[in-house]
Amino acid sequence: MKYSGVLFLMLSTLVFGATHQVNMIGVAYEPDTLNITEGDSVLWVNTSALTHTTTSGVSGVPDGYWDSGLMPPNDSFTFHFDSSGVFPYYCTPHWTLGMIGLITVAPVGIDEIEIAVPNGISSLAAYPNPFTQTVKIDYSVNSAGPLKIAVYNSAGHFVMSLMDLETVAGNYTSTWDGIDAVGIPAAPGVYFIRAYFKGAYLQDKVILLK
Ligand SMILES: [Cu+2]
Known part of the structure; x- marks a missing residue:
């Protein structure tokens, strides 16, 4: 019973994570680089007067992790990152103008676990x-x-x-x-x-x- 609170805390961290906001301003993402942790989400908000996308991939070639589709002004899009790695992305209409971003997702517990497990x-x-x-x-x-x-x-x-x-x-x-x-x-x-x-x-x- 005394562990249930800890378990709930762990589960809620895993399920909900933190949400980081990226604004679309002019033809740029702000911020354009983001360091987050496994389990976190990113919320893109189109605060510009243009239509944008957030599309994972490089140089106009989608890699399939996420694609918001066309986002008119004031639209938003959320993606949940459940694995670590480096995720470049771009705006389909504006990547040639330099509208690109990068999200780096660190594994959970990177600074907390330092001992190799047996049978590892x-x-x-x-x-x-x-x-x-x-x-x-x-x-x-x-x-x-x-x-x-x-x-x-x-x-x-x-x-x-x-x-x-x-x-x-x-x-x-x-x-x-x-x-x-x-x-x-x-x-x-x-x-x-x-x-x-x-x-x-x-x-x-x-x-x-x-
Ligand atoms: Cu754009």
Whole structure:
């Protein structure tokens, strides 16, 4: 009984999350970049006198996550983000004028869970370290389950996803070529490579040299 309040709190966080608003002003999204957490929603509001869309994808090519369709002035559209990752989007009539946006969704509990669970990932090693071009990441998984590996910068911000799929037990290697999720070379510095598995993660610190 004493756990029911905690459980309800967890469920309501998962179900409702937070809602972040993006205004459509002129031919721009404001803000045009947004960092949110898994389970959050984004509400786009057309506060301009033009008709816009919010359409997930790049350079006028939709990727199917969401598409508001044409939004006349004062119209709004909401999308719920139930998985982490990087989601570029654009306005169908105005992307050629630079009306594009980016939403980065961090996994839940990123700063809260730091211990690998038993029967999870038993090792994670990145090499060479420091590196200049490409770093390899060797890791071992002891059981089947969903595995995510991603790169974060020294401020804890998401940089790039390296793997996101269902694995079976075994030894694996991933590589990171120093490019971020939108294709821009990452600045030299310290990065963390994290492998998420069954609610916990292991990480290795790597240094990218110029
Ligand atoms: Cu537009």
